[in-house]
Amino acid sequence: MSLRIVVCVKYVPDATGDRRFADDNTTDRDSVDGLLSELDEYGVEQALKIAEASGDAEVTVLTVGPDDAKDALRKALSMGADKAVHVNDDDIHGTDVIGTSAILAKAIEKTGFDLVVCGMASTDGTMGVIPALLSERLGVPQVTLLSEVGVEGGTVKGRRDGDAATELLEASLPAVVSVTDQSGEARYPSFKGIMAAKKKPVESLDLDDLGIEADEVGLAGAWTAVDSATARPARTAGTIVKDEGEGGKQLAEFLASQKFI
Amino acid sequence: MDPALTPEQEAVRRTLRELLAKHSGPDEVRTASADPQGYDAELWHRLADQLGLPGLALPTAYGGIGLGPVELALACEESGRALLPSPLLASSVLASTAVRILGTGQQRAELLPALAGGARTGALITAAAPALALGLIPAGPGDGLPDGTTAGGGRAGGIQARPAPEGDGWLLYGEAGEALDGARADLLVVAAHTGGFPRSRTVLFLVEAASPGLARTRLAAMDDTRTLARVEFRDTPAVPLGDPERDASPGLARTGLYAALAVAAEAVGAAEQCLTRTVEYVQVRKQFGRAVGSFQAVKHRLADVYVAVETARSAVHYAAWTLERDEETGDRSGEGEAAAATAVPLALAHALESLRTAAADAVQLHGGIAITWEHDAQLYFKRAAADELLFGPPHLLRARAAELANLFGPTPVPVPVPAPVPTPAPVTVRQEA
Structure with missing residues (x-):
């Protein structure tokens, strides 16, 4: 029985572009180019490495998003x-992280899985809680924020580098893992891979296929509501302290006035 | 034709652009060209192993990716944008295409997989500048021969081949003054002249890097991102590529079309990079209290550069498409090849001019900073000048296209049917002295 790996990926607005909110305070996806979230590329890379190591695995990429x-x-x-699943439904617009995790979980169950791999967070929403929500919804263990991951027998093992300690973790499959940007540089698509991708199956699903009611997700179904958003003010010129004998004192005064010391 | 790129073509371009932006910035380019080898071997192997760049346009049967001229042009646009020093032009385009077109089945099977996989590099050695040797510009004046060959071996003159006095090999004698990648390639594909005057023909030969009588010296080139070498042959043993009895000129000219396309695409990429960086700079550089880009004199100039770059890109894509169509239809009538034979040199001429314009205006609009060694404008300017010397000049590329299209040649006039003439008296065969 081959190892079934599902990688959750997100299509995000290019972080180098000029990102803004649309009128309904959701992310404006039209005015800026989108791409595969860089942090999810690490997830894809680790999934492919695990698949290559096992020799008998099938990697499915899953996304929830517009066309x-x-x-x-x-x-x-x-x-x-190897294949892709695309959940696309107009009613999904504006869904929050709780709703997204519900959709992902249903799609993962429908696809069948032994291991779910996620990036550490999306580069637009940066919530980083999807892996935990998924493990709860799927009822399987979670091993998150790994900088090294591998599958041996029926267990997934990994290393989590914390500020104070490095943890070696493992969980029995099926499980959900998330990997960090320290897990190893993601590969570039090879020209051969680019041509082969054309022939790989992409399954399209909508909410009906997953048995989810429209009011459970979307902007109306979100647990959080964004009332307003204000653009970050332009950067102002800093204060320059000139050292004319009193430099140290002035510096200390400035820091004290800003309540840094 | 549908001029839009397919998602796969976009992906080829984007992948290479991202990789080169990360691993071949201006500093890396300078380091790589200062390297004795002239390129970053590690990066080249990475491009080979991860992407399959060297085999991009080679058939899958020989370990290539099996893509066509359009994808080749897109890839070269990106390598040109970064001024990537690499064996891409000399090995993957020139040498590999020559082997693919002119080699025997066995030679192709033996040589191409290593070239496609990046394990070995090749170079096409011609005594004359590539533009002349590959038939991209008219042969010199005063040739006197109807097929356009010049005395002393025509387009291949400068390196002579003769059958070895013993055994069935061949020996090469002569030298190539400025051979692209001549000093570093593992396998040399050499265009040589043979047959003397009566059976004058160009034949391609394979020479291994370690052959006796072979001397290679890397030259200090104006454009350091391409390496040039003097390659000398002193009775160097060589193996013919394909049939030595047949003239390789048509195959060489066809190889020339691929090289011209690659150089043209590189020029477009480089020109666009000049434009992008200049536009960035004029928005930042302030004079008289405002960004210099807000002055009309600057704006109009940049608009002209933009037009030059975009028209050149269109011309290059069209040229790539004519080559691709010719390949796909496998049309033996020669119509497709004739279309490519004029479209490609014209695109190259336009691309070289647009790079010259973009690079020169980048220098002007950057002001004094652009004439410093540390600024990158000089790298692009030198690429523009060197490309014209190797693969130009533009006016002769156009002259060649006109020649091939028979633009100024004699117009065929309907010949009146001649009245039957009496059979002439039999001519006495002249006795040889």
Whole structure:
């Protein structure tokens, strides 16, 4: 029985672009180019490494997103994933992290899985809680924020580098893991992979296919509501302290006035 | 034709652009060209192993990716943008294409997989500048021969081949003054002249790097991102590529089309990079209390550069498409090849001019900083000048396209059917002295 790996990926607005909110305070995806979240590339990379090591594995990439999110799937397929699942429904617009995890969990169950791999967070929402929510919904163990991961027999083992300690963790499959940007540079899609991706299957699902009611997700179903958003004020010029004998004192005064000391 | 790129073509371009942006910035380019080898071997192996760049346009049967001229052009646009020093042009385009077109089945099977996989590099050695040797510009004046060959071996003159006095090998004698990648390639594909005057023909030969009588010296080139070498042959043993009895000029000219396309695409990428960086700079550089980019004199100039770059890109994509169509249809009528034979040199001419314009204006609009060694504008300017010397000049590329399209040649006039003439008296065969 082959190892079934599902990688959750997100199609995000390019972080180098000029990102802003749309009128309903959701992320504006039209005015800026989207791409596969860089942090999810690490997830794809680790999933592919695990698949290569096991020799008998199937990697499915899963995303929830608008039509353009196919781009993210295509990139993951070019990198070497075997097939893709795209959950796309107009009613999903505005869904929060709780709703997204519900959709992902249903889609993962439908696909069948032994191991779910996620990135450490998305580069737009940066919530970073999807792996934990998924493990709760799927009822399987979670091993998150790994900088090294591997599967041996029926267990997934990994290393989590914390500020104070390094933890070696393991869990029996099926399980959910998330990997950090320290897990190893993601590969570039090879030209061969790019051409092969064209022929790989992409399954499209909507909320009906997953048995989710429209009011459980979307902007209305979100547990959080964004009332307003204000753009970050432009950076102001800093204060320059000139050392004319009193430099140290002035510096200390400045820091004290800003309540740094 | 549908001029839009397919998602796969976009992905090829994007992947290479991302990788080169990360691993081949201006500093890396300078370090790599200062290297004795002239390129970053580690990066080249990475491009080979991870992406499959060297085999991009080679058939899958020989370990390539099996993509066509359009993808090749897109890849070269990216390598040109970064001024990537690499064996891409000399090995993957020139040498590999020559072997693919002219080699025997066995030679292709033996040589191409190593070239496609990046394990070995090749170079095409021609005594004349590539533009002349590959038939991209008209042969020199005063040749006197109807097929355009010049005395002393025509386009291949400068390196002569003769059958070895013993055994069935061949020996090469002569030298190539400025051979792309001549000093570092593992396998040399050498265009040589043979047959003397009566059976004058160009034949390609394979020479291994360790052959006796071979001397290679890397030259200090104006454009350091491409390495040039003087390659001398003193009775160097060589193996013919393909049939030595047949003239390789048509195959060499076809190889020339791929090289011209690659150089043109590199020029477009480099020109666009000049434009991008200049546009960034004029928005930051302040004079008289405002960004210099807000002055009309600067704006109009940059608009002209933009037009030059975009038209050149269109011309290059069209040229790539004519080559691709010719490959796909496998049309033996020669119509497809004729279309490519004019479209490619024209695209190259336009691309070289647009790079010259973009690089020169980048120097002007950056002001004094651009003429410092530390600034990158000089690298692009030198690439523009060197490309013209190797693969130009533009006006001769256009002259060649006109020649091939028979633009100024004699117009075929309907010939009146001649009245039957009496059979001439039999001619006495002249006796040889």
